[in-house]
Amino acid sequence: MSEKPGWREKLFGGFKKTSSKLTENLTGLITKGKLDAETLDDIEEALIVSDLGPATAAQIRGKLASERFEKGIDEAGIRQIVEDELAEILAPVAQPLEIDAFPRPQVILVIGVNGSGKTTTIAKLAHLFLEQDYGVMLAAGDTFRAAAIGQLKIWADRIGVPIVSGPEGGDAAGVVFDAVKKATAEGIDVLIVDTAGRLQNKRELMDELAKIRRVLGRLNPAAPHNVVLVLDATTGQNALSQIEIFKEVAGVNGLVMTKLDGSARGGILVAAAKQFGLPIHAIGVGETIEDLRPFDARDLAKAIAGTA
Numbered sequence: 001m002s003e004k005p006g007w008r009e010k011l012f013g014g015f016k017k018t019s020s021k022l023t024e025n026l027t028g029l030i031t032k033g034k035l036d037a038e039t040l041d042d043i044e045e046a047l048i049v050s051d052l053g054p055a056t057a058a059q060i061r062g063k064l065a066s067e068r069f070e071k072g073i074d075e076a077g078i079r080q081i082v083e084d085e086l087a088e089i090l091a092p093v094a095q096p097l098e099i100d101a102f103p104r105p106q107v108i109l110v111i112g113v114n115g116s117g118k119t120t121t122i123a124k125l126a127h128l129f130l131e132q133d134y135g136v137m138l139a140a141g142d143t144f145r146a147a148a149i150g151q152l153k154i155w156a157d158r159i160g161v162p163i164v165s166g167p168e169g170g171d172a173a174g175v176v177f178d179a180v181k182k183a184t185a186e187g188i189d190v191l192i193v194d195t196a197g198r199l200q201n202k203r204e205l206m207d208e209l210a211k212i213r214r215v216l217g218r219l220n221p222a223a224p225h226n227v228v229l230v231l232d233a234t235t236g237q238n239a240l241s242q243i244e245i246f247k248e249v250a251g252v253n254g255l256v257m258t259k260l261d262g263s264a265r266g267g268i269l270v271a272a273a274k275q276f277g278l279p280i281h282a283i284g285v286g287e288t289i290e291d292l293r294p295f296d297a298r299d300l301a302k303a304i305a306g307t308a
């Protein structure tokens, strides 16, 4: 992913609400001149209500206690420790979505509930791969809603990539089968497959995904090479339960978190990293095709801790 001018400003601007929420929650806690147990309790609570999750909050509390207990500390000192701990938690999961050159096509299944930003993220990923000179094709595997097929076609047109689709209510696995065959024949490098995100009917969804996997496996035993779950950061804690469910039903092995621009809930990214340890490939910070950004652990830690 290339570094574009203004990108850092965009990231830090996007996380402003998250970091000011943390500021709001921390402000006024350091009143005693030194760090005692009560203040540590208050800080831990402030971190939890900032969506960082209880495990991260406990880790940061532990660090503060071991380094600063009964010693003087100010808010800047706390923030620095928060930044360092967040960077440590986020570093192992910051893994860009990289694909192998062979065998062609590499298949990426994209999963996520309606409205999570799945379609936009598929377009953004396609754009990213195009920029790296890969041949890209899309498959409209969410056959459940005509709108989903239509939306993906519009994006495919806009960015100039081929798309394979079928009729509304058609067989998703059939669309995927056709797409893989076409992509193979045309020497396409990356096939990005949209899928239905119907969590309301878990059984049906599981069956459909299992069928897609069977079809893919028949054509290419290593496919799908990636199963990426798209999560809307603004849903907060709900994003965590979605990871749990989709890990089980879809074998998700990587995440993209969208709508981090202007959301006060960026902390959820840390909670997800800590709880699941799944690679976080990229983050969405806006509605345009350029607004998918690499996940840089230190930058994000700074953006959340408000230390930039």
Ligand SMILES: Nc1nc2c(ncn2[C@@H]2O[C@H](COP(=O)(O)OP(=O)(O)OP(=O)(O)O)[C@@H](O)[C@H]2O)c(=O)[nH]1
Pocket: 112, 113, 114, 115, 116, 117, 118, 119, 120, 121, 147, 148, 151, 258, 259, 260, 261, 283, 284, 285, 286, 287, 291
């Ligand atoms: N601000 C912001 N908006 C985003 C981002 N990603 C997607 N969106 C917007 O979120 C809305 C839903 O995005 P879609 O990509 O259509 O989401 P979807 O999950 O495919 O949803 P359905 O089409 O309902 O299945 C759209 O208005 C997008 O422009 C992001 O990173 N930031």
